[in-house]
Every structure is written in structure tokens, then in C-alpha cells.
Amino acid sequence: MTGPAWPIAALLLGYPIWWALGFGGLSVIVLAVPMAVILWRRRPIRVPHGFGLWLLLLAGYALSAMMLDELPPGTYGEFSMGRLIGWAMRLALYVSILIMVLYLGNLTERELPQLRLVRWLGVLFLTTVAGGLLGVVLPHFAFTSPVELLLPGWIGENSFVQNLIHPTAAQTQKVLGYSSPRPEAPFEWANAWGSNASVLLIWFVVGWWTYGGRGRRVLAVLVIGLAAVPVVYSLNRGLWIGLGVAVAYLIVRVGGRTRIALCGAVAAGLVAFALSPLASVFAQRLDKPHSNDVRAFTMTATVAAARHSPVIGYGNTRNALGNHRSITTGKTQWCAACGHPPLGSDGQLWLLLITQGFTGAALYVAFFLGAIRRHWADRSPIGLAGVLVMGLVLLYMFVYDGLVTPLSLYLISFALLWRNA
Template sequence: MARESDLVVAGSAATEGRQIWQVRPADLPVWPLYGMFALMPVWWALGVWYFVWPFFGLVLFVLLATRGSVRRPAGTALWLIFLALVAISAIRLERSTQLLIFGLRLGHLLTAFLVGVYVYNLRRDRVAWTRIANPLIIYWLALVALGWFGVLAPTFSVHSPLALLLPDGLAGERFITDLTTLDATEFNRFSENPIYRPAAPYPYTNNWGTAYCFLVPFVLAHLTRVRGRPIRVVLLASLPLSIVPAFLTLNRGMFIGLGAGLLYLLGREIARGRVRLMLPIALIVLAGWIITLFIPVADLITNRTTTTDTTRDRLDLYLQTWTAVSHSPLLGYGQPNSVDTTHAAEPLGTQGMIWQVLYSHGIPAVIVMYLLFLVITRRMAAAVTPGGMWLSALPVIAVVITPFYAFIDPNMAVLFAGIGLGLAAVDGPAGSSPPRTGSVT
């Protein structure tokens, strides 16, 4: 009869043999994130930024598919249902020529989903926080620099290289023109007293404000991870510098979104009897107040709203959008009926994420979208680290600004890159293997 020790040795050898032949998931590289986020100024200058974005989503999909053993963050099932509803709504398009813009928007949604899953898996694979976050930090610094470019050169406007190469049929499409023209600011060219609002690298200033909402919590989370490094000094300087172009966008929804995020974090801190985030929040509010001593933000916003009837126009547009949706409540109309939010008679499906999804894809898609954000918010509420807590404000900010801003564009990927990191912070590293050599966590 074999001794028990021999059986133990044989069992250990068999286990080691199985481990030798076991296929391990391939490591995911970080370079696609650099290509997407860090090279944003290059893609913008070429005029291809919005068009190249879905191709990076395809790269992420291929890398995830070839890797295998992809971990699914909270909300994945709802994401897939939402994407399916969006795709089905294509049958409501009236012209085949609309498929190009529809496909572009769908590509941005797919890319945002894949960015979130990719970042989530990177972090749970114990890839260093700084390696994952650095591409978005470069993106942030570029956003601030281009915002200041709009402050200093407000009338700058040139055709991009792509715009010069497009055939007349495509170049004449308003949406394509907006994406391929390099404007430092957005302003009404027909106004006798135009208000120049920083927009670059985006075609519209509201997109700049949306990016700002999503990136400020990300930068604050990053600052909790890079103490004692030169990049910390750069980021600390960039935050107050960013307030000037941010205020000059006159984006009321941006202020509301950031304010809601700060109130959410304060409420969590008070409920848990903690004060860790109160000092940085107080400093942010103080910096904003100091800037208002030099920039009359309230007066500028009042002047804009009294001269353009922007609030009344929005409310009228919302009513018209809801009336139109009542005739196609399940699938909507595939996409907004116009992208010209300044001069179009009835640009239905614009002026806010909820209105764009409602008009373009129907009531079920809106319900699923909000359920997705609810699931993510509840999961990220479990964060206990300072970095995780800052990121937990992202889905709250996203929900609050949905009546004002749409973000089916690169901003959706920015949002879900931060959410992916936040969900990974809550779920923790997978397995029990030690961190990779040379990584800094």
C-alpha cells in the first residue's frame, strides 16, 4: 500500500504539471490608452479625432478578445442591453446617408464601454495606477492648454487637413464640418456682440465643460496617488489655471455637475463621520471664489441668458422633443434631427444626454441608461480610499448633467476610464500574485 507521504508528493507533482500546461491570460498593454488620450492634440490638429476614436475601440476589443478571461465590472449587462437598444433604433433612420453619423455615435458608445472594461482589467491585473492614469493626465493638461488657447486666441478658426481632403458631399454636412474645423472657441458669427467661449479641442463649448466635469475628480484622485513626484506640482498648478477657461465657457451645467459631485462627497463624509475630503473641497471652492474676483462670471452668464433667451429656448426645445418622442416611444428616431443647435429651427434630440437618447433611441434606452448609472453609483459608493472616493463622484456628476449636456463622444470614454479605475479600486486586485516587477502602486 502506498504511503500517505508518497500520495502527497504525487499529488503535488500532478498539480505542478497542470500549472505548467495551464494557459494564462495575456497581459494587456497600456499603449492603446496613450494612443487614444495622450495623442488627443495630434488627432484634433489633423481633424480626425472623432473618426479615429472607434478604431481604438476596435483595438481594445481585439486585445480583450485575444486575452480571454475578461473580468466584467458592475453594470456590464446593462451596458450591453443599452448598446443593443441603440443599435436596433437604426431601423428608424429615414435615409441611408444617416448611417454614417449613426455608426459614428454607436462607435463612440462601444468604445466607451470597452475603455471601461479595459481599464478595469488592467488595474485588477495589478498594473500600476500611474501607468493607467498617465494618458488621461496628459489629456487633462492638453484640455487646459487648449482652453487657454481659446482665451488668448478666441477668433482662431482653420480647416483641418481632413477637411481639405473630404469630398464636397461630406464636407457640406454640418456635423462633419463642425468636427473637422479647428475652432478655438464657439461663438455666434451672426451676433453683433459675439461671446467667445473656449471649446477646443471640441466642436462645441458644452463638450469642453463636460470633459472638465469628468476630469477634475480624476485629477484629484490622481493627486492622492503621486505624492512627492514632480507631476504633483504640475497638476496642483493646472487646477487653478484651468478655472479661467472653465469659467469663460459660461457653462451653467458644468457648475451644477461639479457642485453636485462635491455635495455628494461631502454628504458621504459627514454620514461616515470623516473629514478627509473636506479640506481639499474647501480649497477648491476658495480658488473658484478668488477667480470670480477677477472674472465677473455671474455677470457674463446673466448677459448671455438675457441676450440669447437660451433658457427659454431650451425649455421650448424640451417640450417639442417630448412631443415628438410620444409618436415613437420605443425606438425613437435613430439620431437627432439636427446638429445645429444655434440656427436650426428645431434641433430636436440635442441640448442634453437625456434628450438625445430619448429622441434618438426611445424611452427604454433612457431607462436602461439611468439604471446603469444607478448600479455603478451604488457599487462605487463602497470606496474607502481617497482616490476611490473622488472617482465615486463621476457617475453622480454624469447623471446630474444629463439634462444639459450630451456626451456620446470621446467624453463618454473619458468618463468610463475613470469609472473603470474606480470600480477596480472597490473590487481590488484579482488573484494572489504579487505586483508586477517595477510597478508602483
């Protein structure tokens, strides 16, 4: 499309192509370049309330580079190029996402109508459902992307980079006691798929049901029914809790016939779900909370490490010594592959604590809490949906990493609230 909204269209509508090329979540970095150029030419630039908090968050992350060579107690590992690459990529993503928010907020309603942006997010939800079904049906589907072929091995083989540039349909894990595919296409991790699916579902309902005609509403019901399959097979408890919170929030905040209709739709959906084969998969996952002990260990170790650098953190993740069972399970000379998930890998809050200390975590929370406070009175469909997403951001920070794609969607939702005001 032509016009100044083309970078946003390229990001949301063209996301499957970015994923296939190997850019995926990194596409926002590529598109931030033309956005920055266009913004510069359109000066003066409007900024949202809370902009200073995000700038402080960025400044703190830049300063955290001074600690990349440091090792907090209870962790192991020497400074490596991979640690520096991870820090640099996160910084590029934080800056690019900020540029994207400013770009969205400086487009006029004529250049990019709110409803069009909401419906573009709905299209990305369709892509997410298709990717989730692919992960259920063909869990081993994967291919080498062009970016992966072009990158030198010392960059492409970094585990963080590899997850971003190597397209896969699903992660296969022994969550239920046997190998279970967890959909992740077209995103970087199964947990990213869960977070993104819930946020995009909210905007899909607004654009395709609330503001949709009969045809769009029929399509919305069919798509949401199909989405239930990968949602359940994702075995993603955080996603399930998020959807439950979303339903409860809407029941409380809407009124009249809308509340009655919503309660009826939820009741019908629960009955259909209970009678379907999906109910048994759901029950099996609840009976096997295998990751609880692992998460408790890494969270405790992350807080302990953050106390030794509470203001600027350590710039990147660190590996813990041992795991929740024994101190002897860490990396050794005779078992280089042994180890434990990095501290900060269990949610954006814990990532902020290890990378930016308690200061960074406080700034992140304050930014999204401020958005909720400022826009709580906006009872339009976009206002209600945007505040709901801001609430989910604060819920998901305990269980999901915000980087890479989830944070982009969080901040697009923030931009929708800003534009709505």
C-alpha cells in the first residue's frame, strides 16, 4: 500500500513473509529505519504520557553493558561474544519498538484509521491461528531461512539468535510425560505464541465482532472455534489464565445486554469444550505441573543475583549453578551440555531483574500501570480492549518474556490507547 502507514502494514500484514525470511520478530528493527526517517521529516514529534519512563528504561539498559563481564554469586560462565550479541539485540529491539510507538502516535486518523489498525491486528491473529494449527498437525515442520544461510556461524549459532531466525512450527517437549508438540509458528517460542494469541484475540474480537457485520461475525465465531485447538495443545497455562482474566474483566466492565450476551457465549463455549476431546488434554496438563519447581528455583536465584546489582543489573542473562534438585547438575568439564535455563528466562519481570536490576523492573511496571490509570475511564471498545491488554502485560511479566514479538504487540496496543485519547 502507499501512504505513510505502509511500514505498519508491512509489519502486521506481511509478518508471515518476514517469518519465512528469518526476520520474524526482528522485522520491527528493519522497519524502524524508514519509520525513523519519516518521523524526522515530520517534526515536531508528539510523545505519549509515560514516554520519560521508557527513555529511562532504555538509558538503564544501555548502562547495564558495564556489567556484562561481571558474574553474580550462584552463577557460572565467562564473558563471551554471545552475551554481547544478546545485549545488543535487546537494545536494538527496545529502541525500534519505541520508534514504532512514536510513529503510530504521529499518524493521523486519516492516514491510519483506528479500526484499520485493529483489523490488521486481527489479520495477524488469523496468521497466528494458522501457525498454531500447523504446529499441531505438522509439529516437526521447519526450514532454514535465507537470513540463517547468510549469517556467519558465530552469530547464527547463538541460541538466542537461532530461535529468532530458524522458522519452526512447534516446540516438542515432554510436558505430559511424553513428547508433546507446543505450537509456536509464526513466532519465536511456544510461550511467545501463547502471549501473542491472547493479545491478538482481543483485537480480533474488537475488529471482527464488535465493529463487524454479519459476515465478519460468522467468520469470527468459526476462527475462534478453530483457535481453541492450538490454544489447548499449546499446554500453556499462562495463556489459559490470561483468557480467564480477560473474560472476567469484560463481564465486570461491560453492562446491560452486552454482559448477558457475553455470559451466554462463555457458557455455550464451556459446554462445547467440556464435550470435546480437548477437555482431556486440558485436564492432563493441569495434573502435570512439571515446570513449577524449575520456575521457583530460577525465580529465587534471579532475585538473589539481582540484589548484587540492584540499580543497573547485569546487562544479560546468566546461568545458575545446578537446578532445583541438586547443585551438581550444572555445566562441568565432562558435561559441557549440562546446565540450567538462564536466569531471566521465565518471564519479563525476571529478565528485567537480571538485566536491569530492580530499577528497570520498577520502570517497566510503572509505564504500564500509568497507561491503565490514564485510560481506565475510556469505555469505548478500543479503550476497554487496550486497558485489558495493559493488565495482561503485568500478568504475563511473571511467566512470559516480553521480547521479542510480545513486546511489539504490547506497545502497539499502548499506541492504540494513546491514539484513542
